[in-house]
Amino acid sequence: MSEVQKPVYGGQAVVEGVMFGGKHHTVTAVRRKDSTIVYYHLPRESKPVVNRLKKIPFLRGIVSLLQSSATGSKHLNFSTEQYEEEDGEKEVETKKETKDPSKLSLWLGVAVIGVISFLFGKLLFTLIPVFLAKLTEPIFSGHTAQVLVESLFKLILLLVYIYVVSLTPLIKRVFQYHGAEHKVINCFESGKELTVANVQASSRLHYRCGSSFILFTVIVGMFVYLLVPIDPLWVRVVNRILLIPVVLGIAFEVLQLTNKVRDTPILRYLGYPGLWLQLLTTKAPTDDQVEVALASFQELLRMEKETEKGLDSDVIV
Numbered sequence: 001m002s003e004v005q006k007p008v009y010g011g012q013a014v015v016e017g018v019m020f021g022g023k024h025h026t027v028t029a030v031r032r033k034d035s036t037i038v039y040y041h042l043p044r045e046s047k048p049v050v051n052r053l054k055k056i057p058f059l060r061g062i063v064s065l066l067q068s069s070a071t072g073s074k075h076l077n078f079s080t081e082q083y084e085e086e087d088g089e090k091e092v093e094t095k096k097e098t099k100d101p102s103k104l105s106l107w108l109g110v111a112v113i114g115v116i117s118f119l120f121g122k123l124l125f126t127l128i129p130v131f132l133a134k135l136t137e138p139i140f141s142g143h144t145a146q147v148l149v150e151s152l153f154k155l156i157l158l159l160v161y162i163y164v165v166s167l168t169p170l171i172k173r174v175f176q177y178h179g180a181e182h183k184v185i186n187c188f189e190s191g192k193e194l195t196v197a198n199v200q201a202s203s204r205l206h207y208r209c210g211s212s213f214i215l216f217t218v219i220v221g222m223f224v225y226l227l228v229p230i231d232p233l234w235v236r237v238v239n240r241i242l243l244i245p246v247v248l249g250i251a252f253e254v255l256q257l258t259n260k261v262r263d264t265p266i267l268r269y270l271g272y273p274g275l276w277l278q279l280l281t282t283k284a285p286t287d288d289q290v291e292v293a294l295a296s297f298q299e300l301l302r303m304e305k306e307t308e309k310g311l312d313s314d315v316i317v
Helices: 048-053 059-084 103-135 143-166 169-189 196-200 210-225 233-242 244-260 267-281 287-308
Strands: 010-014 017-021 025-031 037-043
Touching: 017 169, 017 287, 025 287, 037 287, 048 059, 059 244, 103 143, 103 233, 143 169, 143 210, 143 267, 169 196, 169 267, 169 287, 196 287, 210 244, 210 267, 233 244, 244 267
Parallel strands: none
Antiparallel strands: 010 017, 017 025, 025 037
């Protein structure tokens, strides 16, 4: 195994590539149309206020989402630019983030856009089930019955949406890279040599996946909604909107918990619902896609090793 035994990382599939993030760096490797692999490096900036907020349970989940949105948007833009460039165009060199007086405002701008997009989608998936459940009130009346029906509609909507988008060629390839990302991490954590063959033999499911987080928001939301009123309808709509940050914060803690107990008998099954959802959000990658994921991860290991000289860190997403 590499000298970096426990890198702090988060993975993300992007267009024709994979992003991995460590304690000090984030790296994206993208295969261009001419088959070459290019990299995008982005250092993680240490912000004292943010670091303090990330130590507060429940609140740290919201902060992590904000950071992930800002970082992920930059990496996604890079990967899209590389993939869309025509053959024969000017070779794009590895991009590196540089110091800039406006960096903070740019970071906040990207973060806000990413979070707004996420919350808008979350809002739709939260409110549509509310109105659908309300239509069934003559059949399923009562507080508990309505919350259960609402949660069922939300789960069905989520599964149908993921399945439908997975049928498109582009999303299918993104899901393949998502599978490659998980396989690389599982191979690394098992202590095996990072080769294409060993990676392909590893599982494409992982406890820390963002897909699991999405599913946990549905499950957590169901229990939280049992504690608040649902009548009249406008009260139900308002409390669903106001409780979005609460549900996200609790779901993040649940995700962390399932990862910590994944090797504990019986308790390991707590994370299984999230793993089942990953059967839809990940696809079996090709060897070429695994090569890209390996290139990204190995570049991250190299940069982390240079920074910390093999210093261990806790594994988080």
